[in-house]
Amino acid sequence: MEKIDLHMHSNHSDDADFPVDVLIARCREQGIGTLAVTDHNCADSVPQAKALASDNLNVLAGIEIDCTFAGRNYHLLGYGFTPNDDFTEIHKNFSAIQWELTPKKFEKLRELNFYLDEQRLEQVCGGAIPQEEQMGEVILEDERNDDHPLLLPYRAGGARADMPLINFYWDFFGPGKVCYMPVTYPAMGKMVDVIRHNGGIPIVAHIGANVKQDHTQVIDEMLKEGVMGVEVFSSYHSPELAQQLYEFTVSRSALVTCGSDFHGRNKPKIEVGQCGYGAQHLAEIRRFVTVASA
Known part of the structure; x- marks a missing residue:
């Protein structure tokens, strides 16, 4: 096919x-x-x-x-x-919004008593905007978080270990979740117009x-x-x-x-x-x- x-x-x-x-x-x-x-x-x-x-x-x-x-x-x-x-x-515009939100995301994660090594995160991101999945990666690899009960589902054999990084994003930063960050992006109608205006x-x-x-x-x-x-x-x-x-x-x-x-x-x-x-x-x-x- x-x-x-x-x-x-x-x-x-x-x-x-x-x-x-x-x-x-x-x-x-x-x-x-x-x-x-x-x-x-x-x-x-x-x-x-x-x-x-x-x-x-x-x-x-x-x-x-x-x-x-x-x-x-x-x-x-x-x-x-x-x-x-x-x-x-x-x-x-999107990058500006994301950079503004980044320290607020760090704060939310630390409120859960996660250790987050910002220097290591910068290495993982290579200078790009840190994404929630990369934050999860750095948190999960940090030995100081090994026994954190909230992270057990993302480790080998855990219920969310099939795709631990994207699952970390959905479970902590998805709508209504504990680290969710309300944000307003450009209106869909405006983005529709941009796409259609450019063929x-x-x-x-x-x-x-x-x-x-x-x-x-x-x-x-x-x-x-x-x-x-x-x-x-x-x-x-x-x-x-x-x-x-x-x-x-x-x-x-x-x-x-x-x-x-x-x-x-x-x-x-x-x-x-x-x-x-x-x-x-x-x-x-x-x-x-x-x-x-x-």
Whole structure:
């Protein structure tokens, strides 16, 4: 079956670790024929990725943008756009927000009596903005935290040890969790306008990771804002949710996409090409690819 993966991250994302060329070589090894590198709030990977396209590999311009809609934060994927200063400004704004939040995150973690070696964290990050997964990595490797009861689920044999770093993020920094940091990102409608103004297609990413109910109702409101489609097939979606989203998206004549959300070591169970669609869904995904490639 044809393999398409439209959501993955290179080391232009602060929480991923593969250079663009290595990431695309991995995709070739997995037999992927169409892909997009969708780095967080950053379009710097686009020219590098596009330069590696070939007769056997279709590469779409991609980005994943943090934005706020109806009081909640979501991720908006953009495809087929022309990179320019608009996207540079998105990255600059996002980075400023993250740097401002970083010391507040440290404070939250220390309130839980975690030892956090900031010098070691800087080494791990290589000068990039520290991400929650990297904070978790440094905390978990610090011997002073060995016996901390809150960290036992992330150690070998623990209930959250399958993907300890991303699970650390969700369990401590996810909405409503003890270290959650309320933040307002640019409005989704504004980011939709930026993508569409630059010839791109805005798609809401992995809705199942952001809300646990009323998915289609939320998406309906997003479509009114100019969102053009849904990442139906995702490593975050159960087969049942994916089928529900597929039927809904097709019924709205919106575009259907798929993506693994591959990062590398932060999400070791997720591999490129791991999207979950079936042969019966390919026609709709190809329809999107044709539109995004035009």
